[in-house]
Amino acid sequence: MSLYDVVEPGLVTCAEPRYRIAEIRAADPLGADAVLAAVPGINRDADTAALTVALRALVPDLDRVAGWSVVEALAGMRDLGVLLGSLKRHGTEPVAAVPEVLPVLEELGRRTDMVPRDTVHHYTTWNPLGRRRRSYTGSETEAHLQDAVRMVFPGLVAALGTCGELARLEPYDPGFACALDRTAQHVQSMVDSIDFTVAHVAPEFFARTLRPYFEGIDVAGREYLGPAAAQVPLWLVDLTLWQSDRSDPRYDAFLDESVRYSLPSWRAFHAAHRGGVSAVGKLTAALSWESGHRTPPALTAAAVSLTRVLRLLKTFRARHLGIARKAYHDDLRLYETGSGGAPVALLRSVLDLTRDNENLVRRATVPPRTPAA
Numbered sequence: 001m002s003l004y005d006v007v008e009p010g011l012v013t014c015a016e017p018r019y020r021i022a023e024i025r026a027a028d029p030l031g032a033d034a035v036l037a038a039v040p041g042i043n044r045d046a047d048t049a050a051l052t053v054a055l056r057a058l059v060p061d062l063d064r065v066a067g068w069s070v071v072e073a074l075a076g077m078r079d080l081g082v083l084l085g086s087l088k089r090h091g092t093e094p095v096a097a098v099p100e101v102l103p104v105l106e107e108l109g110r111r112t113d114m115v116p117r118d119t120v121h122h123y124t125t126w127n128p129l130g131r132r133r134r135s136y137t138g139s140e141t142e143a144h145l146q147d148a149v150r151m152v153f154p155g156l157v158a159a160l161g162t163c164g165e166l167a168r169l170e171p172y173d174p175g176f177a178c179a180l181d182r183t184a185q186h187v188q189s190m191v192d193s194i195d196f197t198v199a200h201v202a203p204e205f206f207a208r209t210l211r212p213y214f215e216g217i218d219v220a221g222r223e224y225l226g227p228a229a230a231q232v233p234l235w236l237v238d239l240t241l242w243q244s245d246r247s248d249p250r251y252d253a254f255l256d257e258s259v260r261y262s263l264p265s266w267r268a269f270h271a272a273h274r275g276g277v278s279a280v281g282k283l284t285a286a287l288s289w290e291s292g293h294r295t296p297p298a299l300t301a302a303a304v305s306l307t308r309v310l311r312l313l314k315t316f317r318a319r320h321l322g323i324a325r326k327a328y329h330d331d332l333r334l335y336e337t338g339s340g341g342a343p344v345a346l347l348r349s350v351l352d353l354t355r356d357n358e359n360l361v362r363r364a365t366v367p368p369r370t371p372a373a
């Protein structure tokens with residue numbers, strides 16, 4: 001049992017098939033368990049011929065795919081994905097090597113309303129545990145990285161609810177601070193996740209062994225990124241807290257690219273809230289109308305709660321930047337950019353934006369100095 005399973009049960013009661021995690025993990029619609037168990041060994045031997053044969057053997061007929069439920073389609077994409085990333089790691093474009101996989105990827109993308117390749121959700125949350133775990137290397141470190149990412153999803157699903165609530169409230173409403181406090185509880189998982197990663201994933205192993213499996217692949221002339229942790233939708237929290245009206249063009253461009261790798265309901269959340277007034281925007285406007293000496297208690301509470309969530313985001317980002325810098329250090333790195341398509345410099349600017357917003361809220365609550373008599 002992983003830490004993730006301790007917090008998962010709330011999700012399994014949900015009707016959304018993408019949250020039926022236990023069923024997706026259990027599904028093996030391609031009968032791929034045995035083949036995928038052999039993949040780490042094949043990857044060690046860099047045996048592209050064996051990977052090509054395995055992918056060709058697993059590709060299902062479109063008629064069969066048509067009979068699959070969404071749960072089965074997600075599991076099918078997950079399993080093909082392991083072979084796509086493995087082939088690419090050894091320098092072979094998988095769709096060029098096995099062209100019959102193209103219509104299947106496109107159909108699975110349509111059926112699941114997601115991109116036509118596997119994503120971080122397939123690789124982590126929807127990946128079985130134990131003997132059936134899908135893995136490129138079979139190493140304990142890879143399993144730790146998968147588990148680090150798995151453990152943030154329950155919190156982020158819950159944050160989708162509290163952030164949606166927050167966007168509907170004004171800072172004078174006591175519910176505003178409450179929604180922020182609950183969001184903070186959910187975001188804590190990001191800090192736990194990065195601490196777990198720092199403790200269990202050596203930057204050298206990520207840089208030299210794992211990172212090559214997350215390269216983009218060509219699907220019908222368009223590049224689709226591998227199952228990168230950068231696809232973890234922390235952006236939905238940023239969007240509501242500050243990003244919708246206090247961002248910068250580089251982070252906006254990164255998000256526009258990342259959003260398409262997420263679940264349909266999360267993409268809908270992004271479309272509904274982008275360009276709206278953020279919590280920082282609403283609160284600083286409200287505070288500017290009040291004199292520092294008689295700030296309404298609800299606004300003070302909102303500022304304290306907002307500062308707390310922004311501090312958690314900052315803590316995650318500072319620790320994350322530390323490990324990313326090591327993994328992408330000149331002496332170690334094999335690639336210029338992260339598996340999410342952006343350089344480490346982006347992480348520095350998102351950290352600065354998070355910190356600037358935290359400072360803005362904190363300063364807005366400081367009472368003006370009384371002039372000396």
Ligand code: HEM
Binds near residue numbers: 193197323
């Ligand atoms: C060895 C471990 C890791 C390294 C080297 C690393 C590196 C990076 C890099 C270079 C980026 C920039 C975008 C890109 O990938 O192209 C990025 C983005 C990101 N990563 Fe990681 N990462 C690691 C682990 C994690 C984990 C465990 C999580 C969370 C569960 C995570 C969440 C994110 C998020 C949310 C972003 C988007 C930028 C942000 O919101 O600050 N990463 N990562």
